[in-house]
Amino acid sequence: MMEEWVKRGMLVILILSILSPIGIILTWNCGDAWGEWEKVKVGNETWEPQSYTSAPFPDYSIPGWNSMLLASISYIISAFIGVSMCFLVVMGIAKTVEMMRE
Amino acid sequence: MHIPDGYLGPITCVVMFIIMLPVWWYAAKWAKERLSSRAIPMLAMLSSFSFVVMMFNWPVPDGTTAHMVGGTLIAIILGPWAAVIGVSVALMIQAFFFGDGGITAFGANAFNMAFVLPFAGYLMYRALLKFFNSDDVRARAIAAGVAAYIAINVAALAAAIEFGVQPYIAKGYCPYGIEVAVPAMLFAHLTTAGPVAAVVTAGVVAYIYKYRPDLMEVK
Numbered sequence: 001m002m003e004e005w006v007k008r009g010m011l012v013i014l015i016l017s018i019l020s021p022i023g024i025i026l027t028w029n030c031g032d033a034w035g036e037w038e039k040v041k042v043g044n045e046t047w048e049p050q051s052y053t054s055a056p057f058p059d060y061s062i063p064g065w066n067s068m069l070l071a072s073i074s075y076i077i078s079a080f081i082g083v084s085m086c087f088l089v090v091m092g093i094a095k096t097v098e099m100m101r102e
Numbered sequence: 103m104h105i106p107d108g109y110l111g112p113i114t115c116v117v118m119f120i121i122m123l124p125v126w127w128y129a130a131k132w133a134k135e136r137l138s139s140r141a142i143p144m145l146a147m148l149s150s151f152s153f154v155v156m157m158f159n160w161p162v163p164d165g166t167t168a169h170m171v172g173g174t175l176i177a178i179i180l181g182p183w184a185a186v187i188g189v190s191v192a193l194m195i196q197a198f199f200f201g202d203g204g205i206t207a208f209g210a211n212a213f214n215m216a217f218v219l220p221f222a223g224y225l226m227y228r229a230l231l232k233f234f235n236s237d238d239v240r241a242r243a244i245a246a247g248v249a250a251y252i253a254i255n256v257a258a259l260a261a262a263i264e265f266g267v268q269p270y271i272a273k274g275y276c277p278y279g280i281e282v283a284v285p286a287m288l289f290a291h292l293t294t295a296g297p298v299a300a301v302v303t304a305g306v307v308a309y310i311y312k313y314r315p316d317l318m319e320v321k
Contacts, residue, residue, distance in 0.1 A: 005314060009147045016154045023159040023169075042277040049108025049275075055201030060157060079157055082195055083150040089191045090146040097133045 017079035021072035057081070103168065103258055103287075103295075104156075104196065104211055107204030109265045111272025118264070119209030125186060125217050132183035141180055141319050148176045149188035153195065155302070156202075160294045168295035171215050171257070174223025174250040175303045179310060180319045185220030210264050214257045223253030223303075239312050247304030251296045255288060258295075262287035 040047055060078035061071055110118075137145070152172035159169050176185035190212050196202040203211045230245035231237055265276040266283030276283070310317055 003143070005317065006143050006147060009151075013147070013150050013154055016151075016158075020154060020157040023157065026160070040277070045277075047277045049106055052107050053201075053205050055197075055199055057199060058201040060200050060202070075157070078200060079154055082153045082157075082192075082200065085195045085199070086149040086153045086192050087146045089195065090149045090188060091142065093130075093187065093191070094133065094137065094139075094142040094145065097130065097137065098139065101134055 013083055017083055018076055020079045021075040024071065024075055025068065103171070103215060103254075103261050103291075104193075104203030105207040105214075105261060105265055106201075107206050109204070109268065109276040110207050110210055111268055111275045112206075113272065114264060114268070115206045115209060117209075118207075118213050122209045122212050122217065125213075126190065129183045129186040129190075132181075133187060136181075137184065138319070140317075141184070144317060145176070145180055145184050145188050148172065148179065149191050152176065152189050153192040156192065156196065158298075160298065168258070168290040170250075170295050170299035170302060171219055171254060172299075172303075173215060173220035173257075174227070174246070174253045174299065175306055177220035177224035178227050178246055178249070178303070178307055179317070182220045182224040184319070185224075186216050189216035189220065210261070214260045214264070218260050219253045219257035222256040223249045226252050239308050242311050243304040243308035246307035247300035250303035251300040254296050254299045255291050258287045258291040259284065 057074070057078050060075050060082075062074040062077070065071055065074045152175075155172050156169050171189060173185050173189045176188045180188075193203060193208065193211050193216060197205050197208050197211070226249035227245050230248060231241060234241040234245065262283040263280065266278065266280035268276040269279045278286075
């Protein structure tokens with residue numbers, strides 16, 4: 001049974017998820033964040049961080065969805081997936097811990 | 103503030119994981135002994151909240167972006183050990199599914215955002231309430247806002263130091279030294295992510311304290 005305040009809180013998170021592309025739309029033409037860049041020039045050399053793994057939704061995007069609209073939609077989908085996963089994983093940890101207590 | 107793969111040398115990555123292992127172990131022990139079942143949905147919700155607020159990247163003049171974390175908020179409502187769990191889960195999902203923050207840098211990112219940040223925020227909040235000698239809703243909101251502002255900057259400084267030392271200890275990883283890394287990270291967080299974190303944290307703490315003080319574990 002979900003309590004009223006949990007519902008209200010989840011509604012706020014839902015609204016934030018829908019608004020989440022605001023950040024990427026505002027930075028659309030500014031490139032990636034410093035400290036999160038792909039390739040940079042240092043003096044005369046180009047440095048690129050090594051990458052070891054590939055995530056299913058890199059940078060909250062669906063591969064191939066490159067326009068601003070599709071990127072925003074994939075950002076919202078990513079937010080829904082991420083939010084539900086966080087909720088479920090924390091509930092899972094808490095239930096495991098509760099079982100260990102008994 | 104998420105450090106990607108390839109920025110930190112292997113030694114730094116390993117050291118950060120080694121530091122985090124006892125922290126996670128103690129957080130689990132704390133949850134087993136102290137986390138009330140009433141607080142569990144609250145923690146799950148705040149972890150989701152932390153995930154979604156980290157998706158808001160705000161632009162700053164030189165093309166830098168930063169974001170709030172929500173670690174101080176969780177620490178104030180449920181205690182700093184709960185924040186370790188809530189933020190670590192959000193960071194883990196970001197690293198594994200969305201490539202935000204490297205998997206090899208997960209120890210370092212968790213150290214900065216799920217350990218340093220909530221503890222800095224929590225200690226600052228407690229110190230400020232003591233200093234104000236009051237715990238009405240206004241004092242709590244101000245203390246929460248200031249604590250969140252300071253905590254995110256302390257965490258950004260920690261991240262900047264971690265990748266800023268790489269040119270001296272690990273060639274081929276982050277090429278920028280401390281003198282570039284620290285000002286760039288602090289500028290972004292002092293001017294944008296800090297104020298956002300302060301306003302959101304103060305607002306949520308005031309709201310919860312005013313309407314549902316019973317939901318706050320830390321009185």
